[in-house]
Amino acid sequence: MRLALAALALVAVALPASAQTYVVRHLNTPAGERDPDLLPAGKAGAEALAKWFRGKRLTAIYVSDYRRTRQTAAPITAARKLEPIVYDPRDTPALVARLKATKGPVLVVGHSNTVPDIVEQLGGTRPGDLKHEDFGDIWVVKSGRSRHARFAR
Template sequence: MTRALIALLLLALAGCATLGGRPVPNIYVVRHLHTPAGVANAQLTPEGRAAAERLAAWLERDPPQTILVSDTDRARDTAAPTARRYRAAVLTYDPRDTPALIAQVLASKGTVLVVGHSNTVPDIVDGLGGPRPAPLVHEDFGDIWHISGPKRVTVRSKLP
């Protein structure tokens, strides 16, 4: 009887981490880090590069296996320290196609990091089931949205 109860409990817990029968990835969404204002396809500033290193350290307890970035220098530069540190696959997505990005994230296995932009992060977080963030302005750097579990629990943190 006890063995059957334990088996039932384990099945119930396993079901808590699935969405439509598939495991739900643990997801982190960030906007690319610090760039100069008004520069097209800007690279990260020294402050942004330092913040990218802090992001990699911040993710140490739950390192991503997959990182999704747009095809911009600032997104790739934000992801680079994390990708190097955890040997994560870096895949490029089209920021104009949020539904395809959402599908790609939800089909991923393991933890996923998405590096977005001020005009895409609200749509990405909303599309992943989190509460839609307020519009971001240029100075909004370093926020991390952690979306987890089938109930899409969302916690917003600030990069130290």
């Protein structure tokens, strides 16, 4: 019996996260700056993202420690009264472990070079490489499946 329980526990750890995870790249910024603020189009996109989440449950919001990710999440964090959780964008495995341990649906605001890895490591289909001008997309990952949607143009 103990062996069966131990095997079941190992399988549960190896399975992808079953809670829904939303992964979005930060919104519109100027090219080539280290830690820019969102452009007006990015601020409008952040409001569109907040509207996209109306009626959807969120238990946590993860952002990197950059202005553009914090500003992308700001309308949602304000509306939900959630304090964003800062993660290190250089350590995707640690972030994914935290996401899998979080109960309930979560939002991750990432970067062009982190979003594909995050989606894939959560068990979803890896998105193609993102270019600087790729803004307004969201990937929804649940139970090892992912789907892609647009929330802003």
